[in-house]
Amino acid sequence: xxxxxxxxxxxxxxxxxxxxxxxxxxxxxxxxxxxxxxxxxxxxxxxxxxxxxxxxxxxxxxxxxxxxxxxxxxxxxxxxxxxxxxxxxxxxxxxxxxxxxxxxxxxxxxxxxxxxxxxxxxxxxxxxxxxxxxxxxxxxxxxxxxxxxxxxxxxxxxxxxxxxxxxxxxxxxxxxxxxxxxxxxxxxxxxxxxxxxxxxxxxxxxxxxxxxxxxxxxxxxxxxxxxxxxxxxxxxxxxxxxxxxxxxxxxxxxxxxxxxxxxxxxxxxxxxxxxxxxxxxxxxxxxxxxxxxxxxxxxxxxxxxxxxxxxxxxxxxxxxxxxxxxxxxxxxxxxxxxxxxxxxxxxxxxxxxxxxxxxxxxxxxxxxxxxxxxxxxxxxxxxxxxxxxxxxxxxxxxxxxx
Amino acid sequence: xxxxxxxxxxxxxxxxxxxxxxxxxxxxxxxxxxxxxxxxxxxxxxxxxxxxxxxxxxxxxxxxxxxxxxxxxxxxxxxxxxxxxxxxxxxxxxxxxxxxxxxxxxxxxxxxxxxxxxxxxxxxxxxxxxxxxxxxxxxxxxxxxxxxxxxxxxxxxxxxxxxxxxxxxxxxxxxxxxxxxxxxxxxxxxxxxxxxxxxxxxxxxxxxxxxxxxxxxxxxxxxxxxxxxxxxxxxxxxxxxxxxxxxxxxxxxxxxxxxxxxxxxxxxxxxxxxxxxxxxxxxxxxxxxxxxxxxxxxxxxxxxxxxxxxxxxxxxxxxxxxxxxxxxxxxxxxxxxxxxxxxxxxxxxxxxxxxxxxxxxxxxxxxxxxxxxxxxxxxxxxxxxxxxxxxxxxxxxxxxxxxxxxxxxxxxxxxxxxxxxxxxxxxxxxxxxxxxxxxxxxxxxxxxxxxxxxxxxxxxxxxxxxxxxxxxxxxxxxxxxxx
Numbered sequence: 087x088x089x090x091x092x093x094x095x096x097x098x099x100x101x102x103x104x105x106x107x108x109x110x111x112x113x114x115x116x117x118x119x120x121x122x123x124x125x126x127x128x129x130x131x132x133x134x135x136x137x138x139x140x141x142x143x144x145x146x147x148x149x150x151x152x153x154x155x156x157x158x159x160x161x162x163x164x165x166x167x168x169x170x171x172x173x174x175x176x177x178x179x180x181x182x183x184x185x186x187x188x189x190x191x192x193x194x195x196x197x198x199x200x201x202x203x204x205x206x207x208x209x210x211x212x213x214x215x216x217x218x219x220x221x222x223x224x225x226x227x228x229x230x231x232x233x234x235x236x237x238x239x240x241x242x243x244x245x246x247x248x249x250x251x252x253x254x255x256x257x258x259x260x261x262x263x264x265x266x267x268x269x270x271x272x273x274x275x276x277x278x279x280x281x282x283x284x285x286x287x288x289x290x291x292x293x294x295x296x297x298x299x300x301x302x303x304x305x306x307x308x309x310x311x312x313x314x315x316x317x318x319x320x321x322x323x324x325x326x327x328x329x330x331x332x333x334x335x336x337x338x339x340x341x342x343x344x345x346x347x348x349x350x351x352x353x354x355x356x357x358x359x360x361x362x363x364x365x366x367x368x369x370x371x372x373x374x375x376x377x378x379x380x381x382x383x384x385x386x387x388x389x390x391x392x393x394x395x396x397x398x399x400x401x402x403x404x405x406x407x408x409x410x411x412x413x414x415x416x417x418x419x420x421x422x423x424x425x426x427x428x429x430x431x432x433x434x435x436x437x438x439x440x441x442x443x444x445x446x447x448x449x450x451x452x453x454x455x456x457x458x459x460x461x462x463x464x465x466x467x468x469x470x471x472x473x474x475x476x477x478x479x480x481x482x483x484x485x486x487x488x
Numbered sequence: 489x490x491x492x493x494x495x496x497x498x499x500x501x502x503x504x505x506x507x508x509x510x511x512x513x514x515x516x517x518x519x520x521x522x523x524x525x526x527x528x529x530x531x532x533x534x535x536x537x538x539x540x541x542x543x544x545x546x547x548x549x550x551x552x553x554x555x556x557x558x559x560x561x562x563x564x565x566x567x568x569x570x571x572x573x574x575x576x577x578x579x580x581x582x583x584x585x586x587x588x589x590x591x592x593x594x595x596x597x598x599x600x601x602x603x604x605x606x607x608x609x610x611x612x613x614x615x616x617x618x619x620x621x622x623x624x625x626x627x628x629x630x631x632x633x634x635x636x637x638x639x640x641x642x643x644x645x646x647x648x649x650x651x652x653x654x655x656x657x658x659x660x661x662x663x664x665x666x667x668x669x670x671x672x673x674x675x676x677x678x679x680x681x682x683x684x685x686x687x688x689x690x691x692x693x694x695x696x697x698x699x700x701x702x703x704x705x706x707x708x709x710x711x712x713x714x715x716x717x718x719x720x721x722x723x724x725x726x727x728x729x730x731x732x733x734x735x736x737x738x739x740x741x742x743x744x745x746x747x748x749x750x751x752x753x754x755x756x757x758x759x760x761x762x763x764x765x766x767x768x769x770x771x772x773x774x775x776x777x778x779x780x781x782x783x784x785x786x787x788x789x790x791x792x793x794x795x796x797x798x799x800x801x802x803x804x805x806x807x808x809x810x811x812x813x814x815x816x817x818x819x820x821x822x823x824x825x826x827x828x829x830x831x832x833x834x835x836x837x838x839x840x841x842x843x844x845x846x847x848x849x850x851x852x853x854x855x856x857x858x859x860x861x862x863x864x865x866x867x868x869x870x871x872x873x874x875x876x877x878x879x880x881x882x883x884x885x886x887x888x889x890x891x892x893x894x895x896x897x898x899x900x901x902x903x904x905x906x907x908x909x910x911x912x913x914x915x916x917x918x919x920x921x922x923x924x925x926x927x928x929x930x931x932x933x934x935x936x937x938x939x940x941x942x943x944x945x946x947x948x949x950x951x952x953x954x955x956x957x958x959x960x961x962x963x964x965x966x967x968x969x970x971x
Contacts, residue, residue, distance in 0.1 A: 226912045232903060343921055
């Protein structure tokens, strides 16, 4: 494996817009909101940014092609601005671009922006779109809930978990995230819910009910990164550094029977997680990771991800969930900011929003959500596609001395 | 060996059977006089079926156990073909993965087209698939809506191990307009039923049958199965009496169970007769429409050796009662429902893309790596086998006739579907190959991990802006008797 980039890049500043149904905002104004916070946090001028990456997923509505919309919105100084799209992992992709630019020495200071203006779609949920002329002839244009719901049947079947037991565990995931989101002023959904509400909700894609699905929102999040040396030179003393970023893309293996994939887990997440732990020097993730922000597009996704990140034993994740292991006051809190569940999922923004919460927690700036015990290593997991074919991104950031 | 006759038969009847009482219950305020027809049930094609998909299914049934490379010609008879100018039989040919050298044609123009196509095939020495299929179109609260049904039948005509030999054939052409539908019109316009009964069925059809029997020297009472595809109650029995046919020889017109499937009906009833026939029995087949066709045939001992097939019998048994008349109207385009913005997805099909991938899309032909044996769908230059990324080693591997099992599934209520929720998931084929596909004709009880499935040819999506139909394969649960 490559040597990796552990501790070669520090986060200079981050910002996150208020996620929600931002009827009065365009993607531009959401980006400016996130950028304003990030650049103030970084304590630099726009003219000091050497390169920028923009993560956005949907073209048809939203912002249009190229990196130019970011360059115009922030009036960047004619630097290279690259737009990246990698399904719902686009936010982490933009972060990876900026981090790699700094790690390589090509840029001293780089910016990553993720944004999505979903609430111009005209209906709830993600815009229905083509997946290419070849795929459209032989593929199923299912909804996101329909694609992810299929994990449940396969998981139940493989591990002998009854539908009721699994539904209760899934409900716990959502109840926990809503309890967290209620304490986050930037979250879209800030209501607490109970298990009965989740179980009694209308079915969206069997067995996923309404509360098993994350919200749909507008939002933006932004990171400004540099080298630890430059960060210190700029006066930063409390540094959060990047320990690992790994992205794994499906190559069609899951889609072929010969591979042996059984539909109950994310093949790519396991690969990205294993590589990220190696890059970060994490050997016992269940003991070493302080907190996690994962891609909880659906409750079942979060549940199986606990196993794919090697935190829970395979087939045991649902028990850890129901035992409160991932609650805000649990051993490893997961979605302590409310997650996609309460922030909603403005596609390009989500990966950076996760890193934003981890960054705040590591610096002790998470307000009433702040973990009492100082977090050291924080993991974020950003996933795009469907269980059978996807892009999985795992990012680990931590205190510079960790 | 130089005699052309019938080699095999097949049938297709859609699973849903709309209860006529449900139709009448909705319409009796408007058309109370139709109450007399409001008994029994009729077969209705699902939203993703048309004359082409039903033809494919009937042909697959017909070809059970038969080497497809022997098929030389294909004719598709129908008055409701989806394309006016694109060879519908060509789509069927691709779905059946027949050789590119297959001769194929569409025929129609009258409900007699099924028997006329059969006669033409019998005139040839070629091994020919003769398929008739109709998805009937009738206005709400019309008589046709109650008496018609959707379905298809196929006969394999050729030389060799004949299950039935032809004794005689006779045709009459007269411009008798009992009903008509001008080019581009959606519905039939019909004349008085009493006139049709007296002048059409009794005189025109009756005389044609009488002439066929007389000219061939076949005595009417020796006919064991008489296929007289007239749905009007009592007409077939009355004709039989008049012609001297035995009452018990009159083949069930499937009016109580299927309805009149138009072009397909004489062939469907013939398939039913062949199912019930013993070797050495005589079958009379009539077709009616601007005249009549009459064919007399005699079964042989080869009938007993024909491999088991779904036929009419199993299709009749595999039925799902349906009383949702509103859904039927929607699927027929007779009522507009608010479909929501999700239905607005542009379904434009690039012709060049479909042409490049026609085997995979229309024939469900996957790839098999000649080096590792790994089966995959769709085929690709580089094999999916991670241990051997062989390049250019794929050979054609048809998957349509292979059984599969469910690996994952869901019932999606969010995606737009004309028949929500959309059931879909991943299936694994026996012997390799995996597909994410839609499950057709299922309810919640039919889907479970490990459930055996088989493939059917269906409409995948419709490009409403350009009037193009996109076909692909879906999975349905296997039933008892499936291989």
